[in-house]
Amino acid sequence: MKIKIDGFIVSVVAVICIAYFFPAWGTHENKFPINTISAIGISLIFFFYGLKLSPSKLKAGVKNWKLHLLVQSSTFFIFPLLILLCRPLIQNEEQEIIWLAFFFLAALPSTVSSSVVMVSIAKGNIPSAIFNASISGIIGVVLTPLWMGLFVHNAQTDFNFIDIYIKLIVQIILPVIVGSILQRFFGEFARKHGKLLTLFDKSVILLIIYKSFAASFDENIFNSVSIYDLLMLVTAVLALFTILFFLTGFLAKKMKFNTEDQITAQFCGTKKSLVHGTVFSKIIFGNIATIGIILLPLMLFHALQLLIISMVASKLSMKNIPKLTS
Known part of the structure; x- marks a missing residue:
């Protein structure tokens, strides 16, 4: 089976390399208004998301509550x-930061576009995928800061629920x-130019990733991270x-889901x-020096999930009666 290399993953790696060699562009001393x-880019991402x-596709998927x-x-x-x-x-402060990075990953909402695309390829329940992927981001605005508020006060940043929720709002x-x-006026236009808007989304995310890693490289945070x-x-x-x-496959079987729902x-x-991870990290953690390490597990997870799910989806697309677990 031929594995397609995701261009965005390559771009993320390239941006991290640029941040390593040219960290000064993303520091406070630089006058560029990054x-x-x-x-502004974050606000536009979610404006286009809206x-x-x-509404019709969301309504189609809302009934499958289980x-x-x-x-x-x-x-x-x-x-x-x-x-x-x-x-x-x-056992120590370094492990605390790594654990916090994993907890931040765990508290984030699900991705939207890739989930729906992969479900479509694998012949799953597309309306329910659209509903869940969309509603996840909205729920995450509330739940992710609540989860992080339990532990982030121990990190190198001030955690203020009021300020964070104001920024999120x-x-x-x-x-x-x-x-x-x-949406009723410009929704069709946005969907027609979805690829262009996705390119804009990714550009903003790459800018945030550069800023985050540039700050970490400038403070030599990654010196303690070995191969x-x-x-x-x-x-x-x-x-x-x-x-x-x-x-999730085991629980889906126990709940007697059909193949598409599973x-x-x-x-x-x-x-x-x-x-959401890059956006939330900027709002929750601010400009702390360890932000690069905070984002590292998320980016590794993002790359692996795309690789694994794309292979599984490709395999399932060639089966008439796909089964995910034995």
């Missing part, structure tokens, strides 16, 4: 609880609402994904959004 540009939301319950429970409760089980293993909720209101540590991170991320993938549960309930 923070202002990224803040424009592209199709599937929605499993997907959202996996995303916002099973994921974080698995990471919480590892908290007693923390201004930068995310209001743009989505405005976009949804204007062995990186391999351990990859192993941990792969183990986390594998556990969640087969656990595919949707496993594909949507195991994904994490790099878009």
Whole structure:
């Protein structure tokens, strides 16, 4: 089977390399308004997200409440609880930061576009995938900061619920609402130019990633991360994904889901959004020097989930009666 290399993953690696060799462009001393540009970009991402939301497709998927319950429970409760089980293993401050990075990954909402695309390829329940992927981002605006508020005060940043929710409302909720209101006028235009808007989304995310890693490289934060540590991170991320993938499949079978719903549960309930992660990290953690390490497990998870799910989806697309678990 031919594996297609994701261009966005390549772009992320390239941006991290640029941040390594030219970190000064993303520091406070630089006069280039990178923070202002990224803040405006974030608002536009979610404005276009509101424009592209199709009320009819969301309504078509809303009735399957058992599937929605499993997907959202996996995303916002099973994921974080698995990471919480590892908290007693923390022995020093460096491990605390790594654990916090994994907990941040676990507390994030599911990704939207790739979940729906992969479910479509694998012949799953597309309307329910659209509903779950879309509603996940909205739920995440509330639940992700609540989860992080339990532990982030121990990190190198001030955590203020009021300030964070004000930023989330201004930068995310209001743009989505405005976009949804204007959807009837410009929704078709936004969906027609979906590829161009996706390119814009990815450009903003790459800018935020550059800023985050530039700050970490400038402060020499990654000096303590060895090749062995990186391999351990990859192993941990792969183990986390594998556990969640087969656990959601097992629960879907116990709940007597049909094949299409089982595919949707496993594909949507195991994904994490790099878009929301980079945006939320900027709002929750601010400009702390360790932000690069905070984002590292998320980016590894993002790359692995795309690789694994795309292979599974491709395999299922060639079967008339696909089964995910034996």
